Amino acid sequence: xxxxQRDEFATLxxxxxxxxxxxxxxxxxxxxxxxxxxxxxxxxxxxxxxxxHYLLPLFTSYNGMKIPFAYPPLGFYLGGLVAxxxxxxxxxxxxxxxxxxxxxxxPVFYFLARRLSKTRLHASVATLIxxxxxxxxxxxxxxxxxxxxxxxxxMLLTLLFVLRLYxxxxxxxxxxxxxxxxxxxxxxxxxxxxxxxxxxxxxLMLSRSRRTFFYSVFVAGLVLxxxxxxxxxxxxxxxxxxxxxxxxxxxxxxxxxxxLFFSFTAELYATLVAVLGMVGVxxxxxxxxxxxxxxxxxPFLISGRSATNLAVLPLSILAATAWLELLSAAAxxxxxxxxxxxxxxxxxxxxxxxxxxxYLTFSANQFAWQSALAHLPPEQRExxxxxxxxxxxxxxxxxxxxxxxxxxxxxxxxxxxxARRESRFTxxxxxxxxxxxxxxxxxxxxxxxxxVGQDADCVLRLTASVQYDYIYLAKTLRSENCEPLDRxxxxxxxxxxxxxxxxxxxxxxTPAVIIFRAVK
Numbered sequence: 001x002x003x004x005q006r007d008e009f010a011t012l013x014x015x016x017x018x019x020x021x022x023x024x025x026x027x028x029x030x031x032x033x034x035x036x037x038x039x040x041x042x043x044x045x046x047x048x049x050x051x052x053h054y055l056l057p058l059f060t061s062y063n064g065m066k067i068p069f070a071y072p073p074l075g076f077y078l079g080g081l082v083a084x085x086x087x088x089x090x091x092x093x094x095x096x097x098x099x100x101x102x103x104x105x106x107p108v109f110y111f112l113a114r115r116l117s118k119t120r121l122h123a124s125v126a127t128l129i130x131x132x133x134x135x136x137x138x139x140x141x142x143x144x145x146x147x148x149x150x151x152x153x154x155m156l157l158t159l160l161f162v163l164r165l166y167x168x169x170x171x172x173x174x175x176x177x178x179x180x181x182x183x184x185x186x187x188x189x190x191x192x193x194x195x196x197x198x199x200x201x202x203x204l205m206l207s208r209s210r211r212t213f214f215y216s217v218f219v220a221g222l223v224l225x226x227x228x229x230x231x232x233x234x235x236x237x238x239x240x241x242x243x244x245x246x247x248x249x250x251x252x253x254x255x256x257x258x259x260l261f262f263s264f265t266a267e268l269y270a271t272l273v274a275v276l277g278m279v280g281v282x283x284x285x286x287x288x289x290x291x292x293x294x295x296x297x298x299p300f301l302i303s304g305r306s307a308t309n310l311a312v313l314p315l316s317i318l319a320a321t322a323w324l325e326l327l328s329a330a331a332x333x334x335x336x337x338x339x340x341x342x343x344x345x346x347x348x349x350x351x352x353x354x355x356x357x358x359y360l361t362f363s364a365n366q367f368a369w370q371s372a373l374a375h376l377p378p379e380q381r382e383x384x385x386x387x388x389x390x391x392x393x394x395x396x397x398x399x400x401x402x403x404x405x406x407x408x409x410x411x412x413x414x415x416x417x418x419a420r421r422e423s424r425f426t427x428x429x430x431x432x433x434x435x436x437x438x439x440x441x442x443x444x445x446x447x448x449x450x451x452v453g454q455d456a457d458c459v460l461r462l463t464a465s466v467q468y469d470y471i472y473l474a475k476t477l478r479s480e481n482c483e484p485l486d487r488x489x490x491x492x493x494x495x496x497x498x499x500x501x502x503x504x505x506x507x508x509x510t511p512a513v514i515i516f517r518a519v520k
Contacts, residue, residue, distance in 0.1 A: 004345045006121050009353075013124035014110060016357065021106035021131030024364040025099045025141050031372035032095075034381075037410055037482060039094035039143015040417030041428045045071065046079040046090040046146075054080065056233055060429070063416035067429040070234045070242035074186040075146040098145025101153045105140075106131045108156040113317050115163045116292070125356075126320035132360035133273045134266035134367040135312045138482075141371070151191030152309070154184035158195045159202070165215055166207045174215060178222025185227050189246055190303065192223070194310045197298050205291040245435035255307050259300045264308040265315070268366050272359055273319050280318030283325060292318050327352055373484040376410040376418075379512035380474065386508055387419040387515070391470065398463060399423045400473045402452035402491060406445050408482040411474055424468055453489065456497025470507065471498060471516040 028036045035043075044062040048069065051057075054077065057069045079093040109130045114123040130136050140149040157180040165173040185192035203216055234242060258264040262274040281293050295314040299307035330348040345353075387397075397419075403409040406427040415423045425445040434441055444462075451458035452473070459471075477489040495514055498504050504516035 004350065006119070006343050006345060009345055009350075010120035010124040013121070013128055013353075017110070017124065017128040017131040018106055020128070020361055020364070021137075022103045024132060024368045025102045025137050026096075027365070027368045028141050028372040029095045029099055031369060032375040034375045035091065035095040035143030036371055037142040037144070037374045037408060038413050038428070039098075039146060040410075040414035042075065042079070042144060042146045043090040043094050044417045045069070045076050046083065046093060049073070049076045050080045050083065050090075056230070058237060062429055063426055064422045065429065065433070068234065068238045068242045068432055070238060070246075070432050072147065072151075072186045072188055073230060074183060075150055075188075078150065079146055094143040094146050098143065098149040099141045101149035102137050102140040102145060105149070105153045105156055108153065108160060109313070109316075112156055112160045112163070112313075113320075115160065115167075116317055117320070122317075122320055122324055125323055125353075126317040128357065128360065129273055129319050130312065130316040132364040133312060133316065134268070134364060135264055135308055136316070137364075138266055138367070138371065139309065141368075147188040148191075148309075151184055151188030154180050154187055155191045155195045155198075156313075158184050159198050162199045162202055162219075163206075165219075166202060166212050169211065169215070174218060175222065178219045178226060181219060181223040182226030185223060186230060190306045190309075194299065194303060194306070197302055198295060198310070198313075201291070201295055201298055205294065241435075242432045245433060245438070246431050248436050249431040249438045255303075256300045258308060259297065259311065264311065266367065268363050268370075270359075272356075273315070276319035276322040277315040279322035279325075280315075280320070283321055284318065323352075323356060370484055371482070374408065374410060374479045374482045376414045377478070377512070379510060380411055380414075381418065383472070383508065383510065383513040383515070384415060384418040387415075387421055387470075387472070390508070391421060393420070395469045396422045396424055396467060398448075398459075398466070398468045398471045399425065400449065400452045400459065400471060400491075400494075402449050402474070402477040402489060403480055404446050404449050405481065406442060406449075408480065409449070412445075415472070424463075424466055452491050452494050454494070456494050456501060459494065459498075460501075469518055471504065471518070473498070473514050473516070475512055475514060 041060070041062045045060050048057045048060050056073060060067050060069050079090060079097055082088070082097055083090055083093050106127060110123055110127040113126040113130075114120065117123045117126065139145065140152055158177060161173050161177040161180060164170070165177050181192065181195055184195050199216065203212060231243075262271070262278050265271060265274045265277075267273060277296075281296065284290070284292055292314040296311050296318065299310040303310060327345075327349045330352055331346055397415065399412050399415050401409055401411045403412070406412060412423065412426050413428045415421070416426055425448055427442055427445055430441060431438055448459065448462050451462060473491065473495060475491060475495060477485065477491075479485055498516050499506065499514075503519055505519055506514065507517040508515040
């Protein structure tokens with residue numbers, strides 16, 4: 001029986017990672033039949049850009065709140081072009097395009113891992129882990145992944161060419177690194193920061209030469225030049241206030257505890273990747289190989305809320321190290337007078353790998369299925385169509401769903417996009433306007449949603465100073481924290497409290513939604 005060589009097996013694992021990564025990234029949008037979770041503001045911004053003939057608008061029309069059109073615009077340009085070329089609407093763009101870029105990130109990660117690992121098999125196993133560990137794709141396949149997913153893709157390309165630049169010093173790589181770095185910055189606010197953190201660490205750990213230092217400065221200059229049409233336009237129109245406001249919204253509170261307990265992989269069952277990552281850290285430290293462990297640590301000290309999205313990159317390589325050590329332990333010891341078998345895989349090693357592949361695939365598929373449940377259901381979309389058709393364009397709404405946190409509340413975000421009416425407590429977009437008051441507003445919006453599970457008086461008390469014309473109340477809650485609930489929650493007590501209040505009259509009602517009009 002012919003034995004399998006490690007390089008042959010590495011090729012098989014690589015293509016398995018590509019195929020499975022593609023499947024789990026596209027399946028949530030396919031199962032949902034609608035963009036997963038968020039994306040309403042981005043769909044509106046695509047339409048704003050197209051309506052303005054691809055010139056940056058002054059403000060976005062989303063939620064009627066004069067939100068500066070300051071968000072990095074690459075995803076909106078790509079989305080608009082896809083919509084125009086394929087003659088589809090912006091809703092379909094934010095449904096599918098994020099998964100496309102998230103899938104492209106898988107092969108790019110392989111080439112990055114290949115530069116940071118000693119063998120092809122190590123890089124391939126790391127890529128399989130990256131392709132299937134939920135944290136590597138969960139936030140990138142949602143509707144909001146229109147910005148996050150290209151950001152991840154171009155950040156990975158930036159880091160790949162940073163490593164090439166430091167190792168080979170080719171002039172072509174100078175320009176390509178600057179170009180991909182600029183595209184990362186133009187995709188998502190955090191992608192450029194994550195690329196910069198990683199590049200600085202790579203220089204400190206792998207180079208530290210004067211020549212590559214000046215290369216890095218030159219690349220940073222290129223990024224500033226290539227991104228200047230965007231940020232100069234925003235500064236001339238709005239000053240630096242939107243950037244300062246956005247910079248204050250990424251909380252770093254307690255982020256380090258996610259690393260201390262390795263609780264950020266989002267695995268549904270046994271946290272195998274997290275445990276392997278911990279073992280991998282120990283193995284690399286024992287060998288006095290510090291780069292990957294420091295790369296794992298750095299984002300938790302600097303990036304805060306988005307740290308886990310960057311940390312999953314070194315974690316995948318570290319976990320692969322531990323798994324390969326386990327494979328090595330399963331290999332028989334070479335017998336005297338026989339050739340070494342280190343380049344061949346024995347059945348026990350293939351069986352261990354088969355278990356890893358099965359575990360990762362099953363866990364990722366279950367996670368993708370659960371993610372698909374966090375979307376705006378048809379009965380809510382029908383109600384939003386009624387709002388757009390039957391209420392005054394100036395109407396202001398309290399949108400009550402009971403969902404927390406705000407970033408996992410599809411109805412709250414999609415309401416302004418589909419109903420075209422103002423929602424007083426929708427959070428999306430306010431990160432560019434509220435600055436250091438954003439945290440307080442986020443807590444206020446969350447507290448309001450907790451009232452839905454209590455009584456109507458709680459809602460009215462918290463909104464006593466808020467002007468609104470309608471209350472839109474979802475009668476049931478299906479998911480929370482972007483995960484499905486074991487059983488739907490109902491808010492009968494709140495519904496009946498508002499129904500019996502003479503200050504309100506019922507304007508619309510279905511089994512899923514009730515809309516109250518405030519009586520003047």
